[in-house]
Amino acid sequence: MADLFPPLVTAQIDDKPKVDEKVDYSNLPCPVPYEELHREAYMSLKPDTFEGLRFDFTKGLNQKFGLCHSVMMGPTEVPSQSPDTVIKIPTAHYEFGANYIDPKLMLVGRVMTDGRQSARVRADLTDKLMVKANAQLANEPHMSQAMFNFDYMGSDYRAQLQFGNNALVGANYIQSVTPRLSLGGEVFWVGVPRKSGIGYAARYETDKMVASGQVASTGLMAMNYVQKVSDKVSLATDFMYNYFSREAVASVGYDYMLRQSRVRGKIDSNGVASALLEERLSMGLNFLMSAELDHKKKDYKFGFGLTVG
Amino acid sequence: MAAKPCLKIKGRGKGPKGSSSSTTSSSSSKNELVKEWTNWSLKKAKVATQYGFIPLIIIIGMKSDPKPHLFQLLSPV
Numbered sequence: 001m002a003d004l005f006p007p008l009v010t011a012q013i014d015d016k017p018k019v020d021e022k023v024d025y026s027n028l029p030c031p032v033p034y035e036e037l038h039r040e041a042y043m044s045l046k047p048d049t050f051e052g053l054r055f056d057f058t059k060g061l062n063q064k065f066g067l068c069h070s071v072m073m074g075p076t077e078v079p080s081q082s083p084d085t086v087i088k089i090p091t092a093h094y095e096f097g098a099n100y101i102d103p104k105l106m107l108v109g110r111v112m113t114d115g116r117q118s119a120r121v122r123a124d125l126t127d128k129l130m131v132k133a134n135a136q137l138a139n140e141p142h143m144s145q146a147m148f149n150f151d152y153m154g155s156d157y158r159a160q161l162q163f164g165n166n167a168l169v170g171a172n173y174i175q176s177v178t179p180r181l182s183l184g185g186e187v188f189w190v191g192v193p194r195k196s197g198i199g200y201a202a203r204y205e206t207d208k209m210v211a212s213g214q215v216a217s218t219g220l221m222a223m224n225y226v227q228k229v230s231d232k233v234s235l236a237t238d239f240m241y242n243y244f245s246r247e248a249v250a251s252v253g254y255d256y257m258l259r260q261s262r263v264r265g266k267i268d269s270n271g272v273a274s275a276l277l278e279e280r281l282s283m284g285l286n287f288l289m290s291a292e293l294d295h296k297k298k299d300y301k302f303g304f305g306l307t308v309g
Numbered sequence: 310m311a312a313k314p315c316l317k318i319k320g321r322g323k324g325p326k327g328s329s330s331s332t333t334s335s336s337s338s339k340n341e342l343v344k345e346w347t348n349w350s351l352k353k354a355k356v357a358t359q360y361g362f363i364p365l366i367i368i369i370g371m372k373s374d375p376k377p378h379l380f381q382l383l384s385p386v
Contacts, residue, residue, distance in 0.1 A: 062377050
């Protein structure tokens with residue numbers, strides 16, 4: 001979901017009021033949504049690197065409405081039989097999009113020249129209840145996906161119900177236990193390969209750091225830690241382990257937010273080193289450079305791009 | 310021609326959902342009816358979203374305040 005948009009440079013960690021001696025347990029803050037548990041870590045560790053040329057032009061017609069045109073040329077990866085080889089096919093496409101962003105309603109739609117479309121809707125039905133829908137449609141049959149979420153925000157908890165295609169039903173819940181710690185869990189049931197799963201997550205944050213962990217019955221265990229070293233620099237590290245297939249990946253990354261540019265990079269235990277530079281050439285004009293070196297598979301991707309508006 | 314409506318109904322359902330093979334076009338159990346009806350409505354919803362979502366956003370955007378001109382919508386500047 002976050003792949004559609006250029007990353008927003010926002011304050012990473014909210015300012016929490018200084019807690020003195022006594023914690024008021026009946027007045028805890030609302031936790032972050034369950035899917036954003038690892039938000040700070042993934043901002044540093046999963047920058048959207050790309051390959052080839054990318055040009056994005058966003059034209060705002062008024063405060064809430066904008067159109068965007070985007071051209072991408074470059075090799076696209078095609079899934080191959082063996083995991084060691086990488087097959088790439090050069091493609092070029094143009095994408096047209098329209099955004100309508102209102103405090104209560106957000107509509108984002110994108111359509112590409114090869115017929116693929118993506119649509120996102122987010123509507124606040126009441127103060128506390130929010131509906132989100134996300135769909136990726138393709139012309140080929142059975143290649144479309146859609147997901148609907150209903151989010152309820154309580155005073156110190158959030159609950160979400162999800163429905164997706166292929167008869168996917170899921171629910172998750174997260175609760176603030178102390179002003180800094182929040183715990184949550186999720187269950188899901190998929191109809192097509194009949195499986196169900198359950199997972200637990202925890203997140204501990206302070207002004208300077210965020211630590212979170214997640215375990216799921218699909219075998220996934222992930223832990224990450226982000227430290228805000230200064231206003232401009234933050235470092236993150238991540239560890240993912242699959243206890244069924246006994247594979248582990250660890251990565252370390254950094255995020256430098258300088259006045260005119262933002263550099264993010266990471267290095268992985270799979271031998272992948274990647275970096276993304278966004279440089280602000282002037283107001284509204286951003287220059288992007290991305291590199292991803294996968295030494296194990298010998299796959300080197302370099303990309304450059306320009307974002308206007 | 311009795312085979313044709315049969316194949317159409319089979320083709321409408323999404324692969325995994327259409328596991329119940331109905332050999333006659335008139336389905337007897339209620340489950341079949343509900344499944345076919347949901348498959349049909351999902352297909353129509355998909356087509357409606359494909360053609361109508363982006364025009365809907367544009368219409369809602371052009372009606373919001375301050376109203377932009379049609380010229381601004383089409384010009385590249």
